[in-house]
Amino acid sequence: MKSSIAYDENNHFPLENIPFGAFKTAQGSTHCCSRIGDKVIDLAVLFNKFDGPLFKTLTENVFDQPNLNKFAALGKDFRLEARETLQKMFAEGAPAVDAAALVDASEANLVIPVFIRDYTDFYSSKNHAYNVGVMFRGPENALQPNWVHIPVGYHGRASSIVVDGTPIVRPKGQTTTDGKTPEWGASKRLDFELEMGTVLSHGNEHGKPIKIDNARDHIFGFTMLNDWSSRDIQKWEYVPLGPFLAKNFASTISPWIVTPEALSPFKIALPAQDPGVLPYLQDKDLSSYDLTLDVSIKTPTMDQWHSLSKSNMKYLYYSVAQTIAHHSVTGCNMDTGDMLGSGTISGPEKSGYGSMLELCWGGKEVIALPNGEERKFLLDGDEVNMTASAKGNGFTIGFGNCSGKITPALDDSHFF
Amino acid sequence: MKSSIAYDENNHFPLENIPFGAFKTAQGSTHCCSRIGDKVIDLAVLFNKFDGPLFKTLTENVFDQPNLNKFAALGKDFRLEARETLQKMFAEGAPAVDAAALVDASEANLVIPVFIRDYTDFYSSKNHAYNVGVMFRGPENALQPNWVHIPVGYHGRASSIVVDGTPIVRPKGQTTTDGKTPEWGASKRLDFELEMGTVLSHGNEHGKPIKIDNARDHIFGFTMLNDWSSRDIQKWEYVPLGPFLAKNFASTISPWIVTPEALSPFKIALPAQDPGVLPYLQDKDLSSYDLTLDVSIKTPTMDQWHSLSKSNMKYLYYSVAQTIAHHSVTGCNMDTGDMLGSGTISGPEKSGYGSMLELCWGGKEVIALPNGEERKFLLDGDEVNMTASAKGNGFTIGFGNCSGKITPALDDSHFF
Structure with a gap:
């Protein structure tokens, strides 16, 4: 396709894209x-x-x-x-x-391109779930028994979803050192999560599930999603009801929603699921997209962005259709603009891990930056950007940027 | 106060109430x-x-x-x-x-009286948290170490909140018998949760917390809340990210929002918290309302409602103001209409337990009904109603009804 508007073949927005x-x-x-x-x-x-x-x-x-x-x-x-x-x-x-x-x-x-009334985040990358499980429970019990049967997910906070470029204030809250005494302060383990979001065009009537064969028809398009996370707040709060404040301070999405039509040349089959899933989750078109994901950092002393990780949307275990069918199986009603996050998408190798938690292996290793700096988690002034792109024949499909800069925590006078 | 409209002293809606x-x-x-x-x-x-x-x-x-x-x-x-x-x-x-x-x-x-963009459910009744903890982990480890420091909460599903009288379709989904193999079917452990909801009049700017001293100013009023729960779906899905499908099929609220002004004669101090909480949670006005809560059942063969439990809003450990301050401490932005559930409010005695899970002690006991029937969890056709009321001098303040009838699960042709 040739357009009346000039662009080169690396531009994310050729005539083949048409994002919204x-x-x-x-x-x-x-x-x-x-x-x-x-x-x-x-x-x-x-x-x-x-x-x-x-x-x-x-x-x-x-x-x-x-x-x-x-x-x-x-x-x-x-x-x-x-x-x-x-x-x-x-x-x-x-x-x-x-x-x-x-x-x-x-x-x-x-x-922000859509009004997201309800946001749900899944946990659909096996590499990520395994890595986090190894850190918390060791390699033998890394994956919970339910993980290969259920596209595990939880409800997120819709109000604090912001668009590319919005500064992210470092959250304060409770953490613990000894596992029983709370400490007050700014999060010391501020992290990103490299995800894709699926935005729905329309939902279902309350009480009536969406069958998996129809689930793809409910997709309006896809966004990049950085589900910012505070690992130290998360660790202290998340048992037994799951992450709450560790996630609800902000999530960043790309300004562009890219449609299934634009991504269709990059559709790729996912590996067969073993063990098989229950009938309501059996996806005849078990697939994702061969979409390269990149997360880069720029610290206050760096002139250039530095890529921390390269992953791919094909590193999902569950298809997006499976997450839609699962979400609605109880009759939960979905609506236009609802967003389903994929969960952190990690590749099989360290070069493709989608969070700093994994890249620094829970704080045991350092992440070396090209200017000699080191990081385990994000420091004030650090900027993070995520991109997603796929190369076609002479063109590139992408989402633009999904970035945010960490600003310092507010002083205590704002809290008490 | 005397009104031009006649009512008796047990009517929930005297001139002293003025609900919305x-x-x-x-x-x-x-x-x-x-x-x-x-x-x-x-x-x-x-x-x-x-x-x-x-x-x-x-x-x-x-x-x-x-x-x-x-x-x-x-x-x-x-x-x-x-x-x-x-x-x-x-x-x-x-x-x-x-x-x-x-x-x-x-x-x-x-x-439904308000548009609830975001719904969060807390876990603020110590009796309830303790009871559930004993069932799952035994009396020594019943309360997690974080529970007395954090008003534990999680994000709920806003879209499936319905008003009094809406039928509740029994959800289908995954459960397990052996802890590792999924089974498909209708939930066999369908339960209610006796809660109060707090509806906000206005929120906060993203990134700016609500101080606890200002938190009460953000309250528009209170509703009854039945946070319907599927205990068998919950048990299989909830580790590690918390309850999801077990809760998102429906939550019922009362049609009336009762204001803090109407409830002010019934304000009651909560017991001092020991251990003390961090400064951002220190509530100079640590209080709740002396509001009698009742949950009643009517099975298809019963002519009359039968009270299963009588609890009270005073059986909260955390004040509503503490949940608001906690929710926003990371800078999470709240908005008009947001609803914060209290979590199941259980009294100290069995006669005041706020869920069937507690009343049948995880399925070990039966709940005897006056017509000779027995229940552990809800069966199709059962109706549940909740009321909340307080007696003043010659008048009663109440919320009306918060009811729902269980209708049978859909057949499998709706699912695959």
Whole structure:
């Protein structure tokens, strides 16, 4: 595909991508948008040019909205038509598009693309679950007996999900040294988690599960997700009801939601599951995407980003469809904009571990940086960025950035 | 106080109460409402009669809304003014009120009163935490070491919170008999949890904690809460990330939110905490309410409700203010309508245990019903109701009902 907008083959946003997002216009309202090359496309301005048979039936500008939810809720056929319309509109040789609809990406104020009412985080990477299990319980009991039968997950905090670039305040809270006495202070083990998020286009009626064969139809698209974690707060609080404050201070997502259509050339089968799962989880299309994930760091004294880990979305044990079917099997109702995190995606080798907890092996090793600095966990001023990309024939599909900078904890006068 | 609306001293809704809710009008729109005696008061119809200094500044009918969030977000002073206005409007001898604003409670279609974006459940009753701990780990290790330092909590599912009277479909899912092999089927250990919910009027900026001294100012009011639980699904899934599907199929709340003002005559100090908590949790007003809680059952063969347990909101170890301060200490942002569950509130004696898990002691005992039936957990067709009430001098403050009937699990064709 060739576009009227110029970009090189490493650009994350060729005409083959057509991601969706939202941005604040110069006038201060929020519009839905897409991106081609280094141009953000204001879809609200172009709404009247969407002349396909489905869009022609709409009476409301679904892009002149504070987020993508209204558009996403229209479902797959509308999403496909929007994609095709944009690919035609910006094809090489197509008539020029209203210049008011094009904003330089460097100028665009991207905001959180969807209203996420409910956020659930899974634990679907076997490498990650195994690594954490070894650290806490040793190699013999690393994986809990339920792990190969259940896509283990838990409810996360939706309100504190922020978009790429939002500073992350180091949390304060309770930790312990001796396992029984609480200590007050700033988290000393602040970590990232390299994840992918799945955003739903629509949900299910309360009480009615989503069958696994239909689960993929509920996907609007995918985001990068950094599920920031405080390991020392987590360790003290998480028994018996799971992580709470250790996770709820912030999670960062990429501004762009990339659709299943854009990722389809990179679909890859997942290894057969052994032991087999119960029928409601049996996925005839057990698959993920061959999507390279990178997490990089830039400390205050570094000029360049340094890659800490390279993983891949193919290192999941459970498919996204399995997590959707599992989530709704009790009749739990899902809705447009709900986000399901994959859990930290770690590769099989240390070079692909998706958290500092694993990279420093629970604090036993140091992570050497190219400028001579060392890290175990994140220090104030450190910036973390995550990217996800796949190379096609002459093009790259990506998500942009998913970054955040650690700012110092507030002083105690803010707390008591 | 005497009202122009007649009611007896056991009615939950005297002029001293003035709870808030929402209902669907005969015309099909949703209005905010209150209740006095057996009359539901349509506040949207009466909005123009709210002539206090604060309400006079409003340009929008905050009661002509799908839920209470807009009104709640105005904060305590508006809530107090609304309360006083209604108490004057319906005082004995006051001019007659537009009859269109009064709906018989038996006719009113009450809906969920607030949009709850985020729901968190705590574990604040020591009796309950101890009982569950004894069943799982024995009396020596019943309470985890963190329990007396941390108001333990976890994120719940907001989307599946339903209002009084909504049928509850028995969930299906994975359970295990041997601790390692999954079994498919309907939950055999379906339970209730007797809780109170706290609904926030407003939250905090992301990154900025709510100090405990200010925490009570964030409370809009309280609801009854039945956090339905599947004990067999829970047992298999909950290690290591906590309860997930065991809870997310449904939680029921009362249609009425009762304000701190209505409950203030029943405020009661909580026992001093030993050991003491960290400064951010030190509550100068460590208190709860002397509110009698009842959970009753009616099986398909029973004509009358039978009380299974009588507990009290005073059987909390942590104050609601402590749970708010704890939740936000990492900077997690809360918002209008967020609900914090207390966790199951169990009294010190068996007659006050707040779940069937405790009443049947993990399945070891049977719960005898007056008609000769026995239960350990809930069977299809069983109805459960919860009430909360406090007796003042010649009046009663209550929440109405918080009920649900168990309907059979769907057949397997809905799942695979």
